[in-house]
Amino acid sequence: xxxxxxxxxxxxxxxxxxxxxxxxxxxxxxxxxxxxxxxxxxxxxxxxxxxxxxxxxxxxxxxxxxxxxxxxxxxxxxxxxxxxxxxxxxxxxxxxxxxxxxxxxxxxxxxxxxxxxxxxxxxxxxxxxxxxxxxxxxxxxxxxxxxxxxxxxxxxxxxxxxxxxxxxxxxxxxxxxxxxxxxxxxxxxxxxxxxxxxxxxxxxxxxxxxxxxxxxxxxxxxxxxxxxxxxxxxxxxxxxxxx
Amino acid sequence: xxxxxxxxxxxxxxxxxxxxxxxxxxxxxxxxxxxxxxxxxxxxxxxxxxxxxxxxxxxxxxxxxxxxxxxxxxxxxxxxxxxxxxxxxxxxxxxxxxxxxxxxxxxxxxxxxxxxxxxxxxxxxxxxxxxxxxxxxxxxxxxxxxxxxxxxxxxxxxxxxxxxxxxxxxxxxxxxxxxxxxxxxxxxxxxxxxxxxxxxxxxxxxxxxxxxxxxxxxxxxxxxxxxxxxxxxxxxxxxxxxxxxxxxxxxxxxxxxxxxxxxxxxxxxxxxxxxxxxxxxxxxxxxxxxxxxxxxxxxxxxxxxxxxxxxxxxxxxxxxxxxxxxxxxxxxxxxxxxxxxxxxxxxxxxxxxxxxxxxxxxxxxxxxxxxxxxxxxxxxxxxxxxxxxxxxxxxxxxxxxxxxxxxxxxxxxxxxxxxxxxxxxxxxxxxxxxxxxxxxxxxxxxxxxxxxxxxxxxxxxxxxxx
Numbered sequence: 001x002x003x004x005x006x007x008x009x010x011x012x013x014x015x016x017x018x019x020x021x022x023x024x025x026x027x028x029x030x031x032x033x034x035x036x037x038x039x040x041x042x043x044x045x046x047x048x049x050x051x052x053x054x055x056x057x058x059x060x061x062x063x064x065x066x067x068x069x070x071x072x073x074x075x076x077x078x079x080x081x082x083x084x085x086x087x088x089x090x091x092x093x094x095x096x097x098x099x100x101x102x103x104x105x106x107x108x109x110x111x112x113x114x115x116x117x118x119x120x121x122x123x124x125x126x127x128x129x130x131x132x133x134x135x136x137x138x139x140x141x142x143x144x145x146x147x148x149x150x151x152x153x154x155x156x157x158x159x160x161x162x163x164x165x166x167x168x169x170x171x172x173x174x175x176x177x178x179x180x181x182x183x184x185x186x187x188x189x190x191x192x193x194x195x196x197x198x199x200x201x202x203x204x205x206x207x208x209x210x211x212x213x214x215x216x217x218x219x220x221x222x223x224x225x226x227x228x229x230x231x232x233x234x235x236x237x238x239x240x241x242x243x
Numbered sequence: 244x245x246x247x248x249x250x251x252x253x254x255x256x257x258x259x260x261x262x263x264x265x266x267x268x269x270x271x272x273x274x275x276x277x278x279x280x281x282x283x284x285x286x287x288x289x290x291x292x293x294x295x296x297x298x299x300x301x302x303x304x305x306x307x308x309x310x311x312x313x314x315x316x317x318x319x320x321x322x323x324x325x326x327x328x329x330x331x332x333x334x335x336x337x338x339x340x341x342x343x344x345x346x347x348x349x350x351x352x353x354x355x356x357x358x359x360x361x362x363x364x365x366x367x368x369x370x371x372x373x374x375x376x377x378x379x380x381x382x383x384x385x386x387x388x389x390x391x392x393x394x395x396x397x398x399x400x401x402x403x404x405x406x407x408x409x410x411x412x413x414x415x416x417x418x419x420x421x422x423x424x425x426x427x428x429x430x431x432x433x434x435x436x437x438x439x440x441x442x443x444x445x446x447x448x449x450x451x452x453x454x455x456x457x458x459x460x461x462x463x464x465x466x467x468x469x470x471x472x473x474x475x476x477x478x479x480x481x482x483x484x485x486x487x488x489x490x491x492x493x494x495x496x497x498x499x500x501x502x503x504x505x506x507x508x509x510x511x512x513x514x515x516x517x518x519x520x521x522x523x524x525x526x527x528x529x530x531x532x533x534x535x536x537x538x539x540x541x542x543x544x545x546x547x548x549x550x551x552x553x554x555x556x557x558x559x560x561x562x563x564x565x566x567x568x569x570x571x572x573x574x575x576x577x578x579x580x581x582x583x584x585x586x587x588x589x590x591x592x593x594x595x596x597x598x599x600x601x602x603x604x605x606x607x608x609x610x611x612x613x614x615x616x617x618x619x620x621x622x623x624x625x626x627x628x629x630x631x632x633x634x635x636x637x638x639x640x641x642x643x644x645x646x647x648x649x650x651x652x653x654x655x656x657x658x659x660x661x662x663x664x665x666x667x668x669x670x671x672x673x674x675x676x677x678x679x680x681x682x683x684x685x686x687x688x689x690x691x692x693x694x695x696x697x698x699x700x701x702x703x704x705x706x707x708x709x
Contacts, residue, residue, distance in 0.1 A: 005701075011697060012662070012696050012697045013662055013663075013693060014690045014691070014692060015690075016695065016696055016700050019697045019701075020697065020701065035702075039655070040651075040652045040653075041658075043652065045648075046649060047625070048628070049641060050601075050625070050629045050631055050637060051649070052629045052632075054646060054649040055652075057649070058652045061653060086625070089626070137606065137608055141611065141612055168609070170609070172565065172605060173605070174604075174605030174606055174607070177606070178683060180602055181252070181255065181602070181603070182682040182683055182685075184255055184259070184566060184570075185683075186685065186686045187569045188565050189687065213690045214687065216688070216690070217687035217688045217689065218688075220688040221684075221687055221688045
């Protein structure tokens with residue numbers, strides 16, 4: 001398939017290696033990958049802060065930029081949900097409504113794309129470690145993606161999958177939430193990380209860099225041994241596609 | 244204890260530093276959730292029930308005038324006095340007038356959030372009428388001089404030790420923390436009050452339009468005594484509580500107790516269709532229903548947000564909310580708390596007083612997932628955040644920041660520069676400097692910006708391949 005990439009802000013600036021891993025896995029599976037020039041942000045931080053008017057032009061720009069693409073894939077559930085679900089709550093130009101409807105049916109989060117669209121049953125890779133999986137909220141509850149990433153993880157050779165307690169508990173990041181209610185956000189990530197560490201897994205894998213940044217920040221500061229990994233990095237590593 | 248949602252951040256910080264509160268809330272919410280899950284797992288048609296309940300509520304709320312008129316007519320035909328109250332003040336005065344006319348000296352109450360909403364107890368007590376809560380949790384909270392911290396478990400934030408001390412101090416009994424013993428004391432005290440009360444005030448879980456009856460569900464039989472023993476029964480209900488007919492009721496009788504307390508059914512389901520009739524010879528001589536608006540018709544005006552009126556006050560969204568779990572209900576600063584409270588506060592009290600409440604959420608959506616009537620709480624919170632902004636109640640530095648960001652996000656070249664810049668700054672600044680939220684890194688290491696960024700790395704990779 002010909003895939004257009006949407007690279008969210010955090011992936012562009014903080015975690016480009018994970019996005020690159022996604023590119024390599026997609027190419028390894030025989031897909032053609034294209035980066036759409038001039039893409040910026042989907043507008044989620046402003047939308048979640050209540051600023052709708054301000055992001056209408058940004059949403060319209062996004063739709064115009066991606067409307068002709070066959071498939072759009074992003075290494076993030078929350079940015080995908082922003083377009084697929086929340087753009088529909090904006091008063092965008094009427095002539096773009098049909099384009100948005102169509103785009104909503106063609107844009108996917110990475111693991112969702114692999115399992116549901118590309119029909120991948122298992123990735124032929126090997127990873128000799130124990131892994132637990134963190135459900136990111138928007139991927140799980142807005143897009144309904146629960147089993148797809150688990151299927152991909154479990155399918156790897158030599159891997160040991162350990163479900164943590166309450167894997168669908170929010171990590172407490174929530175974008176601007178983490179700076180608006182800092183103490184609450186810290187209390188939440190503290191609890192999430194307790195579940196992660198108690199799982200005994202060597203790695204915690206997730207599909208959203210934002211949650212992973214939050215979790216990794218806490219684990220690092222508290223010198224916990226659990227390592228944090230984006231699912232794209234896990235799959236790329238298992239296939240020997242990383243540098 | 245006067246609470247306000249304006250101080251909600253202060254309450255949160257205080258609550259987070261209270262390990263006893265945290266332990267009590269955590270234990271209570273986790274127990275409720277696992278009991279609920281156990282029941283839900285035994286009901287294979289649970290999702291169908293939720294869909295049906297949502298459809299019934301939608302039908303009622305979208306035709307509320309029709310159903311309320313029908314309810315009023317039927318209730319009057321049953322001999323019930325029906326009163327309409329536009330706000331809390333009107334409702335309080337209707338009840339006080341009635342009490343004065345009938346020379347009421349003492350009132351027993353069963354659990355009702357609607358009466359909490361209009362601060363009825365304090366008002367009646369200030370006017371010289373003894374008013375006593377008879378639900379055990381409500382009784383404890385009233386003795387404590389507090390408001391409930393949970394929709395269905397009012398004293399959830401208190402430990403046994405605290406309740407033991409409270410009873411020792413207020414009721415003059417020897418200290419005990421044995422729940423059975425404390426319960427026996429409360430029961431003895433309340434039994435007398437029931438027998439001597441002149442008026443009973445209850446809430447309403449559901450009102451049946453076609454029958455003109457009200458339904459009150461409970462576990463302790465205190466509501467049954469409240470509505471049955473005194474000569475006058477006053478039921479206070481929010482306008483949204485009406486259901487079309489008795490056929491609609493069973494869905495809710497299954498959904499509500501399972502969601503609220505993890506019960507397959509409530510212990511008592513009271514259906515009250517008017518005062519005592521000659522052939523039965525028991526029950527109150529007079530029955531009144533106070534239909535309270537208090538901002539509900541304003542909520543009704545918004546086609547999206549009116550879904551928040553579907554709420555049946557089960558409290559499941561509180562139990563599952565990762566924020567409620569940390570701090571309990573008082574932190575929200577009003578009688579409705581948790582995710583549903585966060586949507587109701589700005590709608591009832593206005594965006595100014597409620598400007599923080601819709602932000603008390605990480606938008607994780609667990610509340611929507613658990614809601615027995617499928618209220619899309621995270622989406623409504625987002626819409627209410629927008630209202631806070633549109634009504635000018637967002638802090639100026641956020642407004643400026645977001646506008647500047649939006650200006651850049653439309654201009655890819657500038658955006659690339661503006662987002663490249665903090666990375667460069669970060670390389671120059673000391674490793675642990677977080678800007679603009681220093682607290683963020685108190686327990687979290689800051690992520691590092693990448694030297695190149697994805698776009699450049701991708702182009703480099705493409706070149707190698709080509």
